[in-house]
Amino acid sequence: MASGDVSVTIDGGIARLVLSNPERRNAISSGMWHALAAFAADAARRTDVRVALIRGEGTLAFSGGADISDFSAARSDASGAQTYDELVESACAAIEGLGCPTVALLRGACVGAGAALAASCDIRIAADDAFLAIPAARLGLGYDPRGVARLVRAYGSHAARQLFFTAERLPARRAFEMGALDHLATPEEVDALADKIAARIAENAPLTLKAAKLSIRAAEGVGGGVLTEARHLTQVANASADYREGRLAFAEKRAPRFTGS
Known part of the structure; x- marks a missing residue:
């Protein structure tokens, strides 16, 4: 049972957000995928979420992949x-969007669906003893092309080829050198680094961040009217109270106090 x-x-x-399934190295069950999508829907309506930090429980794994205890029922044939x-895809797209x-x-193992979830995030910070892996070719399963495209966008085509074709572990240091990871730190320092980067992002103007992300x-190359929405939100940011606050704070040589309006 998942x-x-x-x-x-x-x-x-x-x-x-903490992925918690320690008995299975934080493997992501169907219920957890639904929970990730539900968080994204809720966060879109909130004004108190300026950055989301996702990790796995403990130090052994960000996630060991999809919870295979789901597979006998949910993924036993082509239709499933x-x-x-x-x-x-729905959960990863929700986090990405x-x-x-x-x-x-990322600490420890970041495997399969865990690597897909990490690819859905804007910034990836890893302990230098972590690793990425996509074992699809060892399981014989077909990988959703939308997921492949996401991995290429996030990790780059060279790292994606390495991950898919060899199905072997890609050590964090090598992944960092290939541009698949943004920051690398020792296991003792990585938590503090992630907190520091998240806090720095949270200090900045939310409308500017959203427009820039879009x-x-x-x-x-993400379609679906994203460019049109980005242009609109850029105009909203330029007419916002936060923009006025940013200019005033700069003139007064103090830290700005952004409200997202």
Whole structure:
């Protein structure tokens, strides 16, 4: 029977999500995929979430992949596989499409669906003893092309080829050198680094961040009217109270106090 949970705490503009399924190295169950999508829907309506930080419980794994205890029922044939892929894609797209920036903190194993979830985040910070892996070719399963495209956008085509073709572990240091990871730190320092980066993001103007994120996604080739929305939100930011506050704070040589309006 599938298990696991996604806990969410919000403080200081930072939403901290913890993938919790320690008996299975934080493997992501169907219920956890639904919880991730539900968080994204809720965060879109909130004004107190300026950045989301996602990590796995403990230090052994960000996530060991999809919870295979789901597979016998949910992914036992082609039809079930397609339905399950839709669930995973829906959750990853929801996290990727969050208006606020997202940060993945990787410790230990980041495998399969865990690597897909990390690819859905804007920034990836890893302990130098972590690793990425996509074992699809060892399981014989077909990987959703939308997921492949996301991995290429996030990790780059060279790292994606390495992950898919060899199905071997890609050590964090090598992944960092290939541009698949944004920051690397020792296991002792990585938590503090992730907190520091998340706090720095949370201090900044939310409308500017959202407009910039949309513009970056449009530049990456994500369609669906993203560029039009980015242009609109850029205009909203330029007419906002936050823009006036930013100019005033600069003139007064103090830290700005942004409200997202």
